[in-house]
């Protein structure tokens with residue numbers, strides 16, 4: 094079932110998203126060579142709880158951590174570990190907050206020290222994929238329009254789009270209908286309507302789009318060892334421009 098949220102519900106989600114965005118903003122100066130994924134996880138968990146929120150990923154389908162911390166060829170659902178980030182790594186930090194029953198979900202990709210030109214290009218294109226997808230998330234357009242603009246742009250830059258993981262509806266729960274693929278054909282799929290709240294979260298690879306899952310049953314990584322980047326916002330569709338509920342300063 095696809096629900097459309099009231100203005101009041103969207104206001105609550107705005108607060109949740111604002112908290113999540115503020116922690117990502119604070120993380121910018123925290124991530125550097127030598128910092129571990131576990132430290133990033135604690136950084137998030139502490140700040141979420143201090144603000145009265147619940148780190149909603151803990152306990153979700155048996156997941157144990159507040160965040161997913163996915164490094165280099167890890168696409169998503171990386172576990173935070175004691176691995177210390179090295180100069181040149183790219184790190185995706187993804188988390189979901191439940192603030193007074195309103196969920197928000199956002200992943201951001203961080204460069205550790207000096208990264209390669211290829212990694213810079215990938216991060217730049219992936220972030221633009223997210224914003225291009227958001228730009229067409231308007232009433233009258235369809236879900237396929239979001240995937241089409243993302244796929245077209247990513248592939249025109251020589252990259253590929255992960256197909257196994259998709260965006261989703263979100264609101265009083267973490268994962269709701271509809272699914273939002275980051276690939277597809279324009280003018281296909283469900284029509285977007287005001288009040289729908291969804292995530293757009295493209296995962297873009299330098300090599301093949303396919304992923305494999307680690308023995309831990311969670312972590313997805315590229316089959317060819319290529320790099321993967323991801324950026325994710327929670328947005329609300331309105332009569333006019335979409336509202337980016339997890340918008341960060343300067344982004």
Ligand code: MF3
Nearest residue numbers: 150153156161187188189198
């Ligand atoms: N934040 C993820 C998403 O974008 C959800 C992670 S599932 C979890 O949908 F189990 F790791 F929490």
Ligand code: CO
Nearest residue numbers: 187188198199
């Ligand atoms: Co997420």
